[in-house]
Ligand SMILES: Nc1ncnc2c1ncn2[C@@H]1O[C@H](COP(=O)(O)OP(=O)(O)O)[C@@H](O)[C@H]1O
């Protein structure tokens with residue numbers, strides 16, 4: 492391929508790295524940014540929170556459904572909610588990226604632009620990465636975070652009698668996925684929710700400061716992710732559907748598609764809302780809503796007191 496054909500092969504690995512790193516302003520916590528064998532990031536707390544999530548073309552995103560910028564934003568967002576769900580504040584992300592030789596260079600720069608937009612929302616920088624050839628686009632983001640002196644809020648601290656609460660929208664991304672899957676592009680509100688969540692990264696810290704006993708971000712589906720808390724904590728969880736926010740927008744889309752909006756709220760992934768448990772009678776932090784209760788040891792996740800008879804959320808390889 493010729494050097495100027497607009498593809499990553501024409502641009503070449505090192506000029507591609509230059510294209511995605513040049514001129515980017517790093518926050519103060521980045522002591523040494525991209526360009527050396529590794530970056531150096533300040534960890535004021537002395538402990539580092541670390542997480543990684545991989546996004547694969549065709550599995551996590553489609554470029555005829557989302558712009559490269561939206562995919563980049565999502566790749567960062569889904570990692571930063573894992574940091575926030577520990578009660579930590581993100582400090583930096585790293586971007587692993589693989590794509591075919593004929594990928595337009597502009598796609599990579601737009602994707603990087605989206606990643607920086609989301610990183611900026613959290614006040615952090617992209618401090619490193621890797622660029623390699625593959626048969627399809629794969630994005631692997633690693634996020635680091637800082638606990639600021641707090642104890643991590645794990646999945647294992649829920650106790651019977653705690654209240655279950657959520658912060659953020661549920662079911663919107665699943666509704667958007669259903670719309671896109673039927674070949675439609677509107678309503679844009681739910682379609683955009685599928686393309687990229689807009690998490691409140693402070694919600695996890697508010698929960699930690701408000702005494703949350705366990706927490707998780709909802710990536711696979713509310714029931715599935717509450718199931719991780721129930722299992723790790725050795726408790727049951729009962730969700731009250733009357734307390735869930737099934738927005739009129741979801742009801743409209745459900746009616747149009749012949750789908751059940753409550754199912755999207757209970758089992759739809761990718762909204763990256765937060766779910767947590769709090770001691771009974773605690774004042775819930777701003778933005779958090781009670782949706783259920785922690786029940787007897789090892790009784791699983793129930794909905795209005797009954798076992799849910801369908802899939803509880805997304806699973807790869809199913
Ligand atoms: N290949 C792996 N090696 C080690 N740990 C892994 C691997 N894959 C997943 N995990 C860990 O398993 C846990 C559950 O993973 P996952 O369901 O992807 O979490 P999340 O939904 O928060 O991204 C996480 O703590 C994750 O780090």
Ligand SMILES: Cc1ncc(C[n+]2csc(CCOP(=O)(O)OP(=O)(O)O)c2C)c(N)n1
Nearest residue numbers: 544549550551552553668710711760761805
């Ligand atoms: C093209 C396409 N098909 C299907 C989906 C739906 N989808 C893909 S992954 C996923 C769940 C979350 O992904 P996962 O890799 O399990 O993230 P994690 O739980 O590790 O945060 C969902 C609902 C999608 N986003 N895009």
Ligand SMILES: [Mg+2]
Nearest residue numbers: 543544545710
């Ligand atoms: Mg994961």
Ligand SMILES: [Mg+2]
Nearest residue numbers: 573707708710
């Ligand atoms: Mg998670």
Ligand SMILES: [Mg+2]
Nearest residue numbers: 710711805806
């Ligand atoms: Mg998952």
